[in-house]
Amino acid sequence: MIDALVGFVAVLRHHGLDVGTDRTLAAARSLAHVDLADRAATQRALRITLVAHRLDEARFDDLFDRWFDGRIDELHDDDDANHVEQSGAAVQPSGVELTLDTERRLHASSPDGSYVDDPSERIGVATTHETEGRPGPASPVIDPGGDPVAVMVDGAVGVGAASPGHDGLTTRRAAGETGAIHLGSEDGDLSHVLDRLAAQRHRRLARLHVVSPGPAAPSSWGRSLLANPFDAAERRLLRSVVDELRPQLTGMPAWRHRPGPAGELDLRRTLRRAATTAGTPIDLRYRSPAPSRASVLVLLDTSLSVRPTARLMLHLAHRLRAAIGRVRVLAFIDRCVDVTDVIRHADLAVALGRLLDDAPGGPLDPARPSDYGAAMRSLWARYAGLVRPTTTVIVLGDGRSNGRDPAVASVAALTERCRRTVWLTPDPPGAWGFGHGEMTHYADTVDVAWTVRTLDDLSTLAASGQIAVPRAVQGAVGDRWRYT
Amino acid sequence: MIERLAAVGYLADEEVASAVHLMTALERPLLVEGPPGVGKTALARSLAELSGRRLIRLQCHEGIDDARALYEWDYGRQLLATQMMRHDRRDGADQDAMAALFDESFLLERPLLAAIRSQEPALLLVDEVDRADEAFDALLLEVLDEGQVTLPELGTIRAVVRPWVILTSNETRELADALKRRCLRIGVGYPTPERERQILLSAAPGLADELAAQLTVALGRLRVAALHQPPGVAEAIDWARALVLLGAGDLEPDTVRRTLPALVKHGRDETMVRSVLDVDATGTRATR
Numbered sequence: 183m184i185d186a187l188v189g190f191v192a193v194l195r196h197h198g199l200d201v202g203t204d205r206t207l208a209a210a211r212s213l214a215h216v217d218l219a220d221r222a223a224t225q226r227a228l229r230i231t232l233v234a235h236r237l238d239e240a241r242f243d244d245l246f247d248r249w250f251d252g253r254i255d256e257l258h259d260d261d262d263a264n265h266v267e268q269s270g271a272a273v274q275p276s277g278v279e280l281t282l283d284t285e286r287r288l289h290a291s292s293p294d295g296s297y298v299d300d301p302s303e304r305i306g307v308a309t310t311h312e313t314e315g316r317p318g319p320a321s322p323v324i325d326p327g328g329d330p331v332a333v334m335v336d337g338a339v340g341v342g343a344a345s346p347g348h349d350g351l352t353t354r355r356a357a358g359e360t361g362a363i364h365l366g367s368e369d370g371d372l373s374h375v376l377d378r379l380a381a382q383r384h385r386r387l388a389r390l391h392v393v394s395p396g397p398a399a400p401s402s403w404g405r406s407l408l409a410n411p412f413d414a415a416e417r418r419l420l421r422s423v424v425d426e427l428r429p430q431l432t433g434m435p436a437w438r439h440r441p442g443p444a445g446e447l448d449l450r451r452t453l454r455r456a457a458t459t460a461g462t463p464i465d466l467r468y469r470s471p472a473p474s475r476a477s478v479l480v481l482l483d484t485s486l487s488v489r490p491t492a493r494l495m496l497h498l499a500h501r502l503r504a505a506i507g508r509v510r511v512l513a514f515i516d517r518c519v520d521v522t523d524v525i526r527h528a529d530l531a532v533a534l535g536r537l538l539d540d541a542p543g544g545p546l547d548p549a550r551p552s553d554y555g556a557a558m559r560s561l562w563a564r565y566a567g568l569v570r571p572t573t574t575v576i577v578l579g580d581g582r583s584n585g586r587d588p589a590v591a592s593v594a595a596l597t598e599r600c601r602r603t604v605w606l607t608p609d610p611p612g613a614w615g616f617g618h619g620e621m622t623h624y625a626d627t628v629d630v631a632w633t634v635r636t637l638d639d640l641s642t643l644a645a646s647g648q649i650a651v652p653r654a655v656q657g658a659v660g661d662r663w664r665y666t
Numbered sequence: 667m668i669e670r671l672a673a674v675g676y677l678a679d680e681e682v683a684s685a686v687h688l689m690t691a692l693e694r695p696l697l698v699e700g701p702p703g704v705g706k707t708a709l710a711r712s713l714a715e716l717s718g719r720r721l722i723r724l725q726c727h728e729g730i731d732d733a734r735a736l737y738e739w740d741y742g743r744q745l746l747a748t749q750m751m752r753h754d755r756r757d758g759a760d761q762d763a764m765a766a767l768f769d770e771s772f773l774l775e776r777p778l779l780a781a782i783r784s785q786e787p788a789l790l791l792v793d794e795v796d797r798a799d800e801a802f803d804a805l806l807l808e809v810l811d812e813g814q815v816t817l818p819e820l821g822t823i824r825a826v827v828r829p830w831v832i833l834t835s836n837e838t839r840e841l842a843d844a845l846k847r848r849c850l851r852i853g854v855g856y857p858t859p860e861r862e863r864q865i866l867l868s869a870a871p872g873l874a875d876e877l878a879a880q881l882t883v884a885l886g887r888l889r890v891a892a893l894h895q896p897p898g899v900a901e902a903i904d905w906a907r908a909l910v911l912l913g914a915g916d917l918e919p920d921t922v923r924r925t926l927p928a929l930v931k932h933g934r935d936e937t938m939v940r941s942v943l944d945v946d947a948t949g950t951r952a953t954r
Contacts, residue, residue, distance in 0.1 A: 204847050208694060215691040216684075226684040234846045236699060236837070236853045450733075453741040457767060461748045508839055 184210060190249050191232070197245060199238050205231055412497055419637050424501045426644040431478050431574045431602075432506060477508035479568050479600075481561070483579025485515045485552035491608040491635055495578040498606075498640065500525050502576070510568050516553035517545045517560045552582055554620065555589035562592060573600040574649070577628070580607050581614070581621035588620035594627040603628040604649055608635050629653065676705070676712035677857075677865050685852040686713060695810045695831035697795075697846065700854035703898020706834040709854075710791040719789040719830065724777035726798040732805055737817060738774045747772070768819040778806075781829040782815050788829040795845075796835040803842035806833075810848040856889055857899065865899060870906035880917045881906055884943055891942045894932040904928040919944065 187210055194201050209231040216223045225246050233242045412420065448469035456463040480499050488495065503509045503525050511525045512518040561569075569575065575596055581588075597603045605628045607614075607621055614621035625631035632643050643649070667683040678686070686709070689696040698706045714721035724735055744767050751766070775783065781790035792806065809815055813825040833849060835841060857865060859882040866878045881902065889896045897905070908928040914921040922943050930936050 200843065202847050208692060208850065211692055212688050215688060222680070223684065226681055227688060230681075230685045230688055230850050230852055234843070234851055239853065450741060453745060454739065457741065457744050457748060460752055461745045 186250075187213070190228075190246070193245055193249055194232065194242065197241060199232070199241065200234055201232050205234070412493075416497075416637060419641070420497055420501050421505075423637065423641050423644050424498070424505045426641075427649070428505055430644070430647060430649040431502075431576070431604075477510070477568075477570065477573045478502060478506050479573050479575045480509060480511045481518070481557075481575065481577045481579070482511060482513045482521070483515070483552060483577075484513045484546050484548065485550070485579075485582075486548045487552060487582050488578075488580050488608060494634070494637065494640070495606070496525075499578065510565075512561065512565060512568075513546055514552075514557040514560070515546060515548070515550045516556045518557055518565060519545050520565070551584045552579070553586045554579070554581060554583040554624075555587040555592070558589045558592035558596070562595075569596060569599050571599070571601060574602040574604065575600050577603070577605045577624075579605075580609050580619065581605070581624045582618050583620050584618045588623060590620070590623045590627060593624055597627055597629060602630070602649060605631045606634040606640075606643075607631065609633065670716055671712055674712045674715045675868060676708060677861060677868060678709070679857070679861065681852060682709065682854065685850060689832075689850055690717075690830065692850070693828060693830075695833060695849040697833045697835065697841070697849040697851045698854055699835045699837050699851065701856075701896070701898060702836050703900035704854050704856060705899050706854055707791065707793055708900075710789060710793075710832040710834070713830070713832070714789040714791075717787070717789070717830075719787045720784060721789050721791060722777050722781045722784070722829070723791045723793060725793050726795050726802065728797060728799065730798045730802055732776075734776060735778050735802070735805060736776050736815060737779045738776065739768070739819075740772045740774050744772050770820065773817075773820075778809055779815055779817075779823070781831075782809065782813065782823055782825045784829065785826055787827045790829045790831045792831065792833040794836060795833045796838045796841060800839075800842060803845040807844060807848065810845070856885075856896075859883070859886060862899065862902060866902060866906045869903040870910050872910045873906050874915055877909065877915060877917065878906065881909075884917060887942050888929075888939060891938055893935045893938055895935060897929055897931075901929055901931065917943075 187206070191201050191206050191209075209228050212227040212231045213224065216227045218224055225243070228246065229239060229242055233239055446469045448467045451467040451469075452463050452465070455465045455467055459465070480502055482495060482499050484492070499511050503511055503522065509522070510520065511522045513521045593603070605621075605624060609619065609621060610633050611621075611625075613619065614625065621631070630643075630648050632639070632648070634640050634643065667687050668678055668680065671678045671683065671686070685696055685698075688694070698709060700706055710723075711721060713719075726735075747767060773779075777790065781788045790809075795803075795806075810831060813828040814822055816822045856862070859879075862882045862885065863875075863878045866881060867873055867875065870878075885897055885902050905925055905928045908925040909917075909921065912921060912924065914925075923940075926936065926939065930939050
């Protein structure tokens, strides 16, 4: 069962769900409290323990159905049950025990989603029974060779199949009743079982990769993006760059309490301080207003003209959404559309598929020519409330308005009203005025205009700290405009 | 579990019942996410009533910190104590005074610490955790993970009886991964029409069955409309109770208009609600 669960977790990770070892352990433990013969109850238990985001629930259900091929019996590992019966092991009450060895196996799923199967690892797999001679729901009992210091994950474990509709709040726990059937770590037959399980799992993985429909069929533009996802190294670099950008975008935390003449007297902290001076309030403490929570607004150009850097920009928007709590993402070609919930999905392929699913004929149809002026006007008309003095606005686009009114004044108003405006464009400054490009005008109105074509460009921007430079000293410290 | 929750007035579906069952069985915190008014807080209240546990509620808000959530020293009493101790000139009096100043008797419990130190089984409700700052997520980690808190002056305090913990979130911000990782999670949405009808009949005694059915249909239409604040179950119950108070037997336009204050919680929504429910400003049914 653990193999099936770990394999399933690997599939979830492969499809972008963020499932850590803690969740996997919780899922394993939860299976002791549901009737495994009840497919719906098992699915609910796994969903509650494994899924962290609402948008992942549908994906989880889909993968659950496909992984278990419509049969929850996969979790029973009947073969293993037979094996134990043949081995003549004692019949024990139903129960699940997870030991440190189980944890090692659950940890064996590498963070990038690939399952690492270690044939040298020998575990015991056993089943327990409700009554003698009648197989009950099989459970793994894993013991590292009878190591007396092995620690139960759960300590005492649940006994019996307990479904919420029947068992209620009372969890019957009795460690002594659980049946730990120890198979020797040198058991040769066991390696055969494990090898077969591993092969079975790999076949399932391969099948999923082949038959996985993935996101709804996007345009060819979308397909080219999907065919070229970020690899693990790029994901790591992007994560570190965004982590570096994060304080610049959201602002450094201000002193909440400071000794000084400005601000309101903080009586509580002054008295607390006075406790160290025999009750005499020598050191007065003042309270400055708590800083408002900063927010980030991303304006994402999805037109064809930004195709060379669309892959980077989409990943950047996706990562910003994941890394910063208050982020809104508006995609636009000639009209802003709120795609925050779409881009929030852990699986970028799914997010992109949804983003482009309705694209043909819609406001995000890449066939439409970009119109920055109209997009800015729609921003003010529909989303003006998102632009506040604490907001950092990031525009990801090339500033090509195709001969239409670029509405530079709208961008200037944006800069005036928000905390920072940062414009990341794929074009170098020398090309800003060509091909109906309006970047020269836009660059004059924003705080930072930066050429970003690669992750390294983005990394350079993050390292420069330019976004955090106060407006009062902009120009004196570094360059506002930069290209590499 | 479904029956037992129903006995205390909470009509849960299987998803919620499973989550509660696993929360109690695994002793893991439960994060309940969903729009306002769908019964997240009511679930905690009902579970506390059902289990006989003491409900300790921490209402989160922007700027909440450890002094409001965890503990605080009673500075006034500490000052008084220092004044009383200053005349004590015995050897070692200074050390005794310092130890006495940071004694538990000067400690003011806030909800998190109260839940940890509670001698009786407790249910800690961390309500609307998404309203708190992100730094607050980190404050919860030790409580959720280990069932303990660490106070610099007193050291680590472990739970006498590990409390059950329910966190609710309206999903106005993404919670920290570290926080989510420590919790079971369930998303609660609007109930199905049949379940909502049962909820209304249960929560509004005297409500006619036919009127309850009409209400659920109307609520369904309102929830798919582009309202700023769609009516949740709480608003639905208020609406139903208001109708019962007015002795309504049918969703007549005039009745609807008079009970709109129980349903509409945002000024911009009133026009839309009137339109969706076919009620114009004068209380006559509009033609479609």
